[in-house]
Amino acid sequence: MNSGFETWLSDQLQTLKDQNLYKVPKILESPAGGRVKMNGKEVVNLSSNNYLGLANHPKVRQAALEAIDRWGVGAGAVRWIGGTMTVHQELEEKLAAFKHTDAVLVFTGGFTANSGCIPAVLTDKDVVISDELNHASIIDGVRLSAAEYKKSAGWVYGHKDMNQLEECLKRANERGFQKKLIITDGVFSMDGDIAPMPEIVKLAEQYDACTMIDDAHGSGVLGKNGAGTVSHFDLYGRVDIQLGTLSKALGVMGGYIAGSKNLKDYLINRGRPYLFSTGHPPMVAAALIAALEIMQNDPEPMRKLWENTNWWKKNLAEAGFDTMGSETPITPVYVGDEGKAQQMERMLFEEGVYALAIVFPTVGRGKARLRTMPNAAHTQEDLEFALDAFKRVRDKLG
């Protein structure tokens, strides 16, 4: 062991602790659900992306078990090297039909799909124009690319600010880039608001730019049968690259890029996480096929998700909480002060409710909030219990 290295690690950890940024995952002792056993305590979990309750759905579990019998537990190799299983192919075909695109390529995670796709489709003759609140995996994907993208160079526009986006596009045209790629979250992961896609697509068409949407939190939540933000705004065929995750509403694991057949073929040849990393275990693909089938044919989970979402937002607002203009299940509860938000998280947990405090640098300084996400697995009693806890904790804190 190199003692200098160990000292460096200890110093880094101490700095994180001093800045209140040190994270310790809570221990889950039960499957994902509305109520879970966490750190030895039963709590209502408001911090899960399991929007439709599919992570522990009996049909999805059954599909995974049957796939183990049929295929074993591993893919064996990178898909283009060792061969791609029919179960992987079937998942991609079904996802493409679901997204109304010609083709889909699955990666093992949403993060991986961003870091695989973005650098592959860009060269040093291109520019990326992105919303300032885009997800970390978009930012890392962009950093891996050869394109111009820096905020300091003016290629990041204020959150949903269409005037600034247009300014960027004008400047980009003056500079004569070969490709201009506008990238945005569909549903913003911290604020729960929706990107103004009709305006973004219109500007892209006007200035001859390409568009990419990261719909991690839109798929399964918005649009027809949960087809996502593009479906929600009826923009089929007008967004070049759509990213979705298989880890959130679909309840399992993975990410995908939906678009043209050329885009898929290109990423098979140039998307490095596809080229150099093993495919999903077949049971993952099979579980996802089952989850997708439920999402498309059973309206109940999505109905329940929105019933819970609407109830939760309405009752929080009536109790005087500020939910920051959120339009989706992601419901921030504004606190402001970092220390107070973290104290509120601890007190809520004592009361049997888990809602994560989100503080700087994930969000701006002085904009701390508790991030709550009702989902289809919550019962009315769970949400009433959580609301009462929020009120009690607020009253105690003043």
Ligand SMILES: *Cc1c(COP(=O)(O)O)cnc(C)c1O
């Ligand atoms: C969660 C998330 C991802 C990453 O997805 P994983 O499947 O968890 O790797 C990418 N983009 C956004 C906007 C996300 O919220």
